[in-house]
Amino acid sequence: MIPFLNSVEHVATLRERFPADAVAPATIRVEATRVAAGEIEHASPFALVELAASGANAERVERVAAALRGAGVDVNVRTDETAMLWEKLALLAPLALLTTWAAAPVGTVRVEHRGDMVACVAEVAEVARSEGAHVHSDHLLAIIDGVPESMQSSMQRDAAAGRPTELEAIGGAVLRAAGRVGIAVPVTQRLVDSLRERERMVGAPGGLITFRANRPPTERAGGPAFASFRVPPAPDSFADRQW
Numbered sequence: 001m002i003p004f005l006n007s008v009e010h011v012a013t014l015r016e017r018f019p020a021d022a023v024a025p026a027t028i029r030v031e032a033t034r035v036a037a038g039e040i041e042h043a044s045p046f047a048l049v050e051l052a053a054s055g056a057n058a059e060r061v062e063r064v065a066a067a068l069r070g071a072g073v074d075v076n077v078r079t080d081e082t083a084m085l086w087e088k089l090a091l092l093a094p095l096a097l098l099t100t101w102a103a104a105p106v107g108t109v110r111v112e113h114r115g116d117m118v119a120c121v122a123e124v125a126e127v128a129r130s131e132g133a134h135v136h137s138d139h140l141l142a143i144i145d146g147v148p149e150s151m152q153s154s155m156q157r158d159a160a161a162g163r164p165t166e167l168e169a170i171g172g173a174v175l176r177a178a179g180r181v182g183i184a185v186p187v188t189q190r191l192v193d194s195l196r197e198r199e200r201m202v203g204a205p206g207g208l209i210t211f212r213a214n215r216p217p218t219e220r221a222g223g224p225a226f227a228s229f230r231v232p233p234a235p236d237s238f239a240d241r242q243w
Contacts, residue, residue, distance in 0.1 A: 002026045002051065002064060006092055006154070007169035008085040008131070008177070021056035024064075025081045027088040031151050044151065048074045050088075052081035086133035089173065091140055094120040096155040096170050097191040103160065107149025116187055117144070123185040124174055130181045159195075162202070167195050 002024050003010060014023045031044035049068055053061035065075045078084050098109045098117055110117055121144070122137045129135060158165045171192035178185045 004028050005169065006089070006096075006166050007173050008082070008089055009169070009173050011081070011085070021054060024054075024057055024061050025052045025085055026050060027084060029088070029091075033154065033157055044148070046074070048076075050076045050078055050084050052078050052084050054079070054081075080132070082131060083133045086128040086131045087135055089170065090121075090124050090128040090133060090135045091143060092153075093124045093170050093174050093188070094140075095144060096153040096166070097188065097195065099153045099156040100159050100165070100167075101191050101195055103156070105149060106144065106147055106151045106153075110144060110149075116191070117141075119187040120191065123178075123183070123188045127174055127178045127181070127183050127185065130183060131177060159199075165195075165199070167192065167199065171195065 001014065001018060001022055003014060004026050011023060011025050027050045029046065029048040030042065032040050032042050035041045049065075051061050051065055061077060065077050068075045094117060095106060095109075098113055098120060099106060102109050102113055104112070118137075118141065121140050125135045125137045125140060155165050155167065155170065171188065174188055175185065175192055178188070
């Protein structure tokens, strides 16, 4: 079992139900979205996969890696699964939280909400380092500054479409880890709290939700930002949901 889930907490849950060596954590860096049942659109010019192997499953993981490489995917096999998962989350969490909160692509966020982005990256990186990841804020910011300006996070797409989001798996996981080690993450906390409240306020399917992005004083020169999205009818079947 190779879960490509955007979190750090799911591995322990899976291993409570399956043999430990049957679960090989993995990460993927890609921009992709489901445009129809069984149809995935790959929007980014890259697809980078990392797989975590242990002594008990190394041979099986290497076979999977070889198959993926044969299909044209860049693959790296690692043995430090905790660091691997946190290195991905350290990059993903600021992107997902800010693009979803601002209802805007990366290019808009890194210009109009630069202060929040820099602060959130620093906070999440500190938490990630406490968990054993080798990440630095400057490097993460350089990666974010280099992605296409039109790039959207999957959490942003889910929120705009009225689908369940990964807020707790991404932002919630950062807050819980920060709480365990006593690291203050005020900007990340504010973003997660705002998004939690927004999800709570989402009404019946088909309802229109309008919200104001609460910018800090240093970012209010351009006035309040407003965005709207319509919550679609609830999916009729399990197959219609994006997970």
